[in-house]
Amino acid sequence: MLYNRVLITGANGLLGQALTRRLSQLPEYDVLATARDDTPRFDTGSCGYAPLDITQPDDIAALFEDFTPNVLVNCAAMTDVDGCTDAKDDCWATNATAVQHLAEACRRHGTRLVQVSTDFVFDGEDGPYAEDARPNPVNYYGRSKLAGENAVRASGLANWAIVRTVLVYGTGTDLGRGTIVTWLMQKLAAGEPVHIVTDQWRTPTYVNDLARGIERLLHYEKTGVYHISGRELVSIYDLATTVADVCNYDPDFITPVTSDYFENAVPRPPRTGFIILKAETELGYHPTPLREGLRAVGSTLGIASDS
Ligand SMILES: NC(=O)c1ccc[n+]([C@@H]2O[C@H](COP(=O)([O-])OP(=O)(O)OC[C@H]3O[C@@H](n4cnc5c(N)ncnc54)[C@H](OP(=O)(O)O)[C@@H]3O)[C@@H](O)[C@H]2O)c1
Ligand SMILES: Cc1cn([C@H]2C[C@H](O)[C@@H](COP(=O)(O)OP(=O)(O)O[C@H]3O[C@@H](C)[C@H](O)[C@@H](O)[C@H]3O)O2)c(=O)[nH]c1=O
Numbered sequence: 001m002l003y004n005r006v007l008i009t010g011a012n013g014l015l016g017q018a019l020t021r022r023l024s025q026l027p028e029y030d031v032l033a034t035a036r037d038d039t040p041r042f043d044t045g046s047c048g049y050a051p052l053d054i055t056q057p058d059d060i061a062a063l064f065e066d067f068t069p070n071v072l073v074n075c076a077a078m079t080d081v082d083g084c085t086d087a088k089d090d091c092w093a094t095n096a097t098a099v100q101h102l103a104e105a106c107r108r109h110g111t112r113l114v115q116v117s118t119d120f121v122f123d124g125e126d127g128p129y130a131e132d133a134r135p136n137p138v139n140y141y142g143r144s145k146l147a148g149e150n151a152v153r154a155s156g157l158a159n160w161a162i163v164r165t166v167l168v169y170g171t172g173t174d175l176g177r178g179t180i181v182t183w184l185m186q187k188l189a190a191g192e193p194v195h196i197v198t199d200q201w202r203t204p205t206y207v208n209d210l211a212r213g214i215e216r217l218l219h220y221e222k223t224g225v226y227h228i229s230g231r232e233l234v235s236i237y238d239l240a241t242t243v244a245d246v247c248n249y250d251p252d253f254i255t256p257v258t259s260d261y262f263e264n265a266v267p268r269p270p271r272t273g274f275i276i277l278k279a280e281t282e283l284g285y286h287p288t289p290l291r292e293g294l295r296a297v298g299s300t301l302g303i304a305s306d307s
Contacts, residue, residue, distance in 0.1 A: 004028055004029050004030065004070050004071060004218070005029075005030045005032070005067065005068065005069045005070045005071070006023055006029050006030070006031045006032070006069060006070070006071045006072075006073065006218070007031075007032050007034065007063070007067060007069035007071070007072045007073070007111075008020055008023075008031060008032070008033045008034065008072075008073050008075060009034050009035075009052060009054050009072065009073070009074045009075060009076040009102070010034075010035060010054070010074065010075035010076025010077065011033035011034055011035045011040065011044075011049070011075065012035035012036070012037060012040065012041045012042070012174075012175075012176070013035075013075055013076070013077075013079070013172070013175065013176070013177075014168055014170060014172050014175055014177075014179065014207055015075045015116065015165075015168060015207055015210060015211065016033070016035065016075040016076070017041075017042050017172040017173065017175075018170060018172070018207040018208055018210070018211040019073060019075060019210075019211040019214055019215075020033045020042075020044055020045070020047055021045065021211070022208070022211040022212060022215055023047070023215060024044065024045035024046045024047045025045070026215070029218075031046075031047040031048070032047065032048045032049070032050060032067050032069070033047045033048070033049050033050075034049070034050050034051065034052035034063070035049075035051065035052070035076075036051065036052070036053050037051065038051050041173050041174040042172060042173035042174070043173075050063060050066075050067075054074070054076045054094065054098040054099075054101070054102060055093045055094055055097070055098045055101075057101040057104075057105075060101055060102060060105050061105060064105045064108070064109050064111070068109060069109070069111050070111060070112060071111065071112045071113075071114065071218060072102060072105075072106055072111055072112070072113050072114065073114040073116070073214060073218075074099065074102055074113070074114065074115050074116060075116055076094065076098070077094060077095050077116070077145070077148075078090060078091045078094040078095055078141070078144075079141075079177055080177060081120070081139060081141045081266060081268070082264075082265060082266050084139070084140045084141035084144060084266075085139065085140045085141070085266045088140055091140060091141065091144050092144050092147070094144075095141070095144035095145050095147070095148050096144050096147035096148050096151060097151075099115060099147075099148035099151045099152060100151040100155070103115075103151055103152050103155035103157055103160070104155065106155070106157055106160075107155055107156055107157045110159075111159075112159040112160065112161075112221075113152060113155075113157055113159070113160045113161075114160070114161045114162075114163060114214065114217065114218070115148060115149065115152045115160065115161070115162050115163070116162075116163050116164075116165065116214075117145050117146075117148065117149050117162050117163065117164045117165075118141075118142065118145050118164060118165065118166070119164060119165070119166040119167075119202070119229070119269070119272035119273070119274065120137060120138075120139065120141055120142035120145060120268075120269060120272070121135040121136075121137050121142055121145055121146045121149065121164065122135055122136065122137070122142075122269055122272055123136040123137070123138050123269050124138065124200075124268070124269020124270040124271050124272045125269075125270070125271070126271070127201065127233070127269075127271040127272040127273045127274075128203060128233055128271075128272070128273035128274050128275050129227070129272065129273070129274055129275065130227065130274075130275040130277070130278070131164075131224075131225040131226065131227055131278055132225075135149075137269075138267050138268070138269050139266045139267055139268070140266070141266075142269070149162050159223060160223060161217055161222055161223050161224060161225070161226060162224075162225045162226070163210075163213070163214055163217065163226050163228050164225065164226070164227050164228070164229075164274070165205050165210050165227075165228050165229050165274075166202050166203050166204065166205050166229040166230070166272060166273060166274055167180065167202040167203075167204045167205060167229075168204075168205045168206075168207050168210060169181035169182070169204055169205070169206060169207065169293070169294075169297060170206060170207030170208060170293075170297060171207075171297055171300045171301065172207075180236070180239070181204070181239070181243060181294065181297055182297065182301065184239075184240055184243045184244075185243060185247060185249075185297070185298060185301060185303060187253070188243065188244055188247065188249035188250070188253055188254075189247075189249065189303065191250070191253060192253065193253050193254075193255060194240065194253060194254055194255070195255045195256075195257045195261055195262075196236055196237045196240040196254050196255070196256060196257065197235070197236045197237060197256075197257060197258060197259050197261070197262075198235050198236075198237040198256045198257070198258060199235070199258045199259055199270055200235065200236050200259060200268055200269075200270055200271075201233055201234065201235050201236075201270065201271040201272070201273055202233070202234065202236065202239075202272055202273055203229040203230045203231060203232060203233050203234075203272075203273035203274050203276075204229075204230045204232070204234065204239060204290060204293070205228070205229040205230045205287070206230065206287065206288045206293035206296070206297075208288075208296075209228075209230070209285075209287045209288050209293070210228055210229075212285070213226070213228035213279055213283060213285045214228070216283040216284060216285055217283055220282070220283060222282060222283065226278060226279050226282075226283070227274035227275065227276055227278065227279060228274075228276065228279050228283075228285060229273070229274040229276060229287070230287045230288075230290055230293070231276060231287050231289075232289070232290045233271075233273040234290065237254070237256050239290075240254045241254060242290060242291060242294060243294055245306065246291055246294045246295055246298060246305050246306050247294075247298050247303050247304075247305055247306075248304065248305070248306060
């Protein structure tokens with residue numbers, strides 16, 4: 001397709017900003033970025049912007065009439081995992097019911113839907129996971145995201161894709177929720193001690209890689225489930241010491257702990273991470289090595305790194 005009208009929801013978030021930035025640089029896409037605020041929190045480049053709360057079906061319907069997207073990429077979600085357990089109704093409305101409304105609008109307009117999902121649909125007992133592994137979420141956030149996936153599958157839409165990803169890191173403008181990597185950089189730069197878990201493993205994902213993976217998926221018009229993440233499976237403690245090493249911070253500020261140290265945190269799946277062979281072979285997706293991604297983030301933040 002030469003000219004593709006792409007609607008992005010949740011554009012003010014970490015992924016939404018990166019994807020808007022990436023697609024706005026490509027002449028074949030006409031992008032409308034949407035988010036809850038009246039105005040965007042970041043430079044949208046050549047993209048249009050409109051406010052949209054995805055929990056409001058009438059607003060979705062009106063926007064579809066106006067913009068008539070060929071593709072919708074849903075980057076909006078409630079992503080505060082502990083907060084999802086504290087505010088279950090809001091979480092379900094955003095991560096499950098709203099996806100049902102978006103899928104319904106897509107079905108009515110013949111729009112392709114790309115839904116972004118998470119490694120937290122799995123229980124983390126035997127990661128890394130391929131696309132056909134059986135979901136079994138261990139917390140409310142994971143259950144709500146799995147319900148969002150199922151809303152897409154059950155919608156009767158012919159043309160859909162689900163992109164699952166893992167612990168995304170990167171930078172953006174005025175992000176509501178930072179990332180563990182930038183949080184670590186700030187803490188270690190200030191010489192503040194941190195306690196980091198040794199018993200949770202992930203394949204951390206550089207946000208610009210994820211945006212590129214989604215762009216490849218749009219380009220090839222792929223359907224079905226895709227795992228798009230980094231390739232390296234590391235514990236969060238290893239991630240933290242790598243951050244310290246790359247940025248020349250003192251690793252002694254990092255104390256290893258196990259998950260039970262955080263008594264009030266909701267349970268996380270211990271070992272997730274993804275097998276990304278399908279994305280590599282079908283999309284030509286090749287993630288940035290972890291150290292390189294961390295260096296890029298450090299450099300955006302003005303931090304001198306090891307290279
Ligand atoms: N970050 C990760 O580590 C990670 C890992 C796996 C999967 N994911 C998935 O990746 C996707 C993108 O997440 P992210 O990392 O970009 O998180 P994020 O930075 O928290 O962005 C999510 C965005 O969704 C917006 N949003 C929430 N409720 C909304 C509503 N009712 N209407 C419109 N927008 C709404 C938020 O808006 P406000 O800014 O106004 O609050 C926020 O900007 C999500 O589906 C998430 O589940 C993320
Ligand atoms: C704040 C903090 C976190 N951690 C660990 C716990 C987690 O394994 C990891 C990241 O913590 P958080 O940023 O709270 O993320 P989280 O555990 O909620 O992470 C999730 O976010 C979801 C939106 C995504 O879908 C998931 O893929 C995942 O990345 O860091 C510590 O070890 N010490 C700390 O002080």
